[in-house]
Amino acid sequence: MEQVIANGLYLGAQYALIAxxxxxxxALMNVLNFAHGQMYVLGGFITYTVYGQLGLPFVVALLASGxxxxxxxxxxxxxxxxxxxxxxxxxxxxxxxxxxxxxxxxAVILLLFGEKQRGVPKIVKGVFNDxxxxxxxxxxxxxxxxxxxxxxxxxxxxxxRVGRAMRALAQDRVAAQLMGVRVDRYSMIGFxxxxxxxxxVGGLLVTITGVNSGIGGxxxxxxxxxxxxGGxxxVGGAIAGGFILGMMExxxxxxxxxxxxxxxxxxxxxxxxxxSVRPNGLMGKPWG
Amino acid sequence: xTLSRNIKIxxxxxxxxxxxxxxxxxxxASxxxxxxxxxxxxxxxSIASAGVWLTFYIGRINIGQGAYALxxxxxxxxxxxxxxxxxxxxxxxxxxxCAAASVLIGLPILRLRGxxxxxxxxxxxxxxxxxxxxxPITNGAKGIVxxxxxxxxSVFGITLIPDFATLQNSRLAFYLLAVTLMVACFAVMYRLVxxxxxxxxxxxxxxxxxxxxxxxxxxYLRVIAYAVSSFFGGVSGxxxxxxxxxxxxxxxxxxxxxxxxxxxxxxGLGYVFGPMLGTLVLYFGWDLLFxxxxxxxxxxxxxxxxxMLVLPNGLLSLAEMTRKKG
Numbered sequence: 118m119e120q121v122i123a124n125g126l127y128l129g130a131q132y133a134l135i136a137x138x139x140x141x142x143x144a145l146m147n148v149l150n151f152a153h154g155q156m157y158v159l160g161g162f163i164t165y166t167v168y169g170q171l172g173l174p175f176v177v178a179l180l181a182s183g184x185x186x187x188x189x190x191x192x193x194x195x196x197x198x199x200x201x202x203x204x205x206x207x208x209x210x211x212x213x214x215x216x217x218x219x220x221x222x223x224a225v226i227l228l229l230f231g232e233k234q235r236g237v238p239k240i241v242k243g244v245f246n247d248x249x250x251x252x253x254x255x256x257x258x259x260x261x262x263x264x265x266x267x268x269x270x271x272x273x274x275x276x277x278r279v280g281r282a283m284r285a286l287a288q289d290r291v292a293a294q295l296m297g298v299r300v301d302r303y304s305m306i307g308f309x310x311x312x313x314x315x316x317x318v319g320g321l322l323v324t325i326t327g328v329n330s331g332i333g334g335x336x337x338x339x340x341x342x343x344x345x346x347g348g349x350x351x352v353g354g355a356i357a358g359g360f361i362l363g364m365m366e367x368x369x370x371x372x373x374x375x376x377x378x379x380x381x382x383x384x385x386x387x388x389x390x391x392x393s394v395r396p397n398g399l400m401g402k403p404w405g
Numbered sequence: 406x407t408l409s410r411n412i413k414i415x416x417x418x419x420x421x422x423x424x425x426x427x428x429x430x431x432x433x434a435s436x437x438x439x440x441x442x443x444x445x446x447x448x449x450x451s452i453a454s455a456g457v458w459l460t461f462y463i464g465r466i467n468i469g470q471g472a473y474a475l476x477x478x479x480x481x482x483x484x485x486x487x488x489x490x491x492x493x494x495x496x497x498x499x500x501x502x503c504a505a506a507s508v509l510i511g512l513p514i515l516r517l518r519g520x521x522x523x524x525x526x527x528x529x530x531x532x533x534x535x536x537x538x539x540x541p542i543t544n545g546a547k548g549i550v551x552x553x554x555x556x557x558x559s560v561f562g563i564t565l566i567p568d569f570a571t572l573q574n575s576r577l578a579f580y581l582l583a584v585t586l587m588v589a590c591f592a593v594m595y596r597l598v599x600x601x602x603x604x605x606x607x608x609x610x611x612x613x614x615x616x617x618x619x620x621x622x623x624x625y626l627r628v629i630a631y632a633v634s635s636f637f638g639g640v641s642g643x644x645x646x647x648x649x650x651x652x653x654x655x656x657x658x659x660x661x662x663x664x665x666x667x668x669x670x671x672x673g674l675g676y677v678f679g680p681m682l683g684t685l686v687l688y689f690g691w692d693l694l695f696x697x698x699x700x701x702x703x704x705x706x707x708x709x710x711x712x713m714l715v716l717p718n719g720l721l722s723l724a725e726m727t728r729k730k731g
Contacts, residue, residue: 149520151663197710205717206675209466212523213670214713216663220706228703334659338531341524349520382535385528392525393513401521 119249125367126360127256130263131322133359135336136343137270137352138314144287144350145307147208148198151215154336155222156312160186160319161328162230168324169237175324182320183313190312193218194305219333226330236327259321266317267356274352283307287350342384345392348401357399424584429577441576445648447688448583449641452590454668454680456637459594461674462603463630464610465515469526470638471662472533473503477639478646478656482549483542492555493566496643503639504632511631515624518613530662537654548653555647579648586644587681590637595677597633606630671712673719682720 135157142150150156160182168178201214241254274280282303285293294300319328343362347354362384369380392398432440453470460467477499484490484498514525537543554569569575597603605626608616617623646652668687672679690708694701716722 143520149523197714200714201717204714207718209461209674210670210713210717212466213667214710216667217706217709217713220702221710224700224702224706228699338527338659341527345521345524345528379535379539382532382539385532385535388528389510389514389525389532392517392521396517396521398521 129363160316186316348398473638474642507635
């Protein structure tokens with residue numbers, strides 16, 4: 118039982134970090150970023166290259182993943198999404214763009230890194246084994262790092278000038294603009310930060326699960342799930358959704374083991390029922 | 406919509422002549438019989454995309470059409486294989502089954518809007534795949550294979566459609582079947598959109614609260630639209646199962662659902678015939694790029710991004726732009 122909870126918390130921390138990036142982009146731009154999973158994969162491969170292939174320290178690799186993805190995110194916002202939002206009659210058009218960029222990233226990743234499953238050497242060796250919980254040290258480190266990143270993100274959004282501006286933007290774009298917030302600039306920063314979070318999680322998780330070019334889509338779906346559970350566009354909701362999904366996955370894999378591979382089926386069904394009762398998730402704003 | 410009645414009729418006649426006479430003639434002259442399969446796929450995919458377009462029309466982003474296509478395929482395959490039904494009977498049954506299922510699913514989830522609906526329908530596609538893997542009747546990952554070709558259809562002793570297995574060229578038969586259904590489907594769509602219900606649906610797209618406040622029964626309308634949409638998805642899935650004579654849980658996946666949505670976007674959300682054009686362009690574009698080998702996906706998605714930047718309102722908006730200028 119303790120083991121199940123520990124696994125759930127570890128998974129939850131990872132998932133929450135993935136969902137945060139997605140929800141940030143959604144809150145600022147009203148864009149559902151289909152390419153989020155692909156950004157995660159890209160981050161994973163960059164860490165694989167820098168840490169696994171070139172042998173540089175893990176911290177450098179993580180930084181490289183984060184910075185590269187932030188630059189990509191900023192460019193995507195400036196040259197793609199901003200243009201389409203301006204020219205299109207309907208907001209949904211950004212979804213085609215997002216899906217197209219997802220395909221594009223898939224193609225680029227496949228060309229650059231191939232289709233093989235890639236892993237890197239462990240960052241910390243050894244296994245923690247006490248009080249009925251068995252957990253490799255590297256998972257503990259990665260879990261702790263994820264929680265540190267989440268805390269840093271929340272504090273940054275809460276107390277920094279940039280964070281305040283972005284929260285204002287998420288609440289009411291026009292009002293924020295009238296108060297002198299430079300909407301374009303902060304949209305770009307927000308998109309960059311969302312992409313950076315995806316890249317950082319990819320870099321963190323490549324040390325444990327490895328990475329391959331095909332997992333982008335499934336990761337995106339999981340991120341959508343978390344955002345739906347918590348409510349789209351809300352930071353607290355993304356964190357809650359991440360931990361809830363992590364916990365459900367961990368418990369489900371244990372409890373439903375004898376029925377075969379039905380954990381996700383049960384989670385999806387539960388989500389449908391939940392959403393018909395609470396259409397906006399746990400704490401989403403209405404009609405986000 | 407400013408076109409006069411005569412021009413419209415002429416356009417329809419020309420279109421019918423192209424798909425029913427010109428295309429088969431050109432194909433038999435050039436000997437490229439593989440094109441039949443491509444064009445059949447385009448016709449079927451555009452039927453499913455038309456369904457997605459209809460949900461766009463009531464202001465919902467539908468990424469769940471793959472679920473209904475899969476469902477329709479399985480219903481038809483199971484009825485043919487396990488119960489010995491005729492394919493022609495399973496075709497409407499598959500559509501109706503999907504429509505009924507979509508009413509049950511739609512009642513709760515159609516309350517959702519915007520990205521919530523989009524994400525739930527995306528999840529629905531995954532649910533359908535996992536269900537097909539888990540249920541005993543669908544035969545798991547092995548799928549249902551060697552489904553017989555559609556048999557003869559006769560009413561009161563008169564054979565309307567011959568047995569596909571006895572035909573020399575079953576590709577042509579499937580092509581004609583798919584194209585006929587596509588024409589019927591878009592005729593229904595056109596009629597629907599230009600009817601009173603169509604106008605009401607448009608009011609849902611713009612403002613549901615306002616529509617509801619002046620007495621439009623929004624809950625009823627959106628379930629109807631969703632059911633029609635799923636009916637199209639089920640029919641196209643059933644024919645796909647018959648053509649490939651097999652169906653697997655991976656026959657329709659999230660990628661297919663996303664593609665149905667992209668077809669609508671590319672053609673233009675404001676135009677009834679957008680999904681048809683979008684499907685044609687995307688499917689043929691993908692096929693043509695096959696020669697570029699490993700760069701296929703890269704070029705394809707790159708072109709899609711460029712198209713989106715240049716024509717964010719779909720290909721058919723090009724016609725409107727030139728008309729305005731001229």
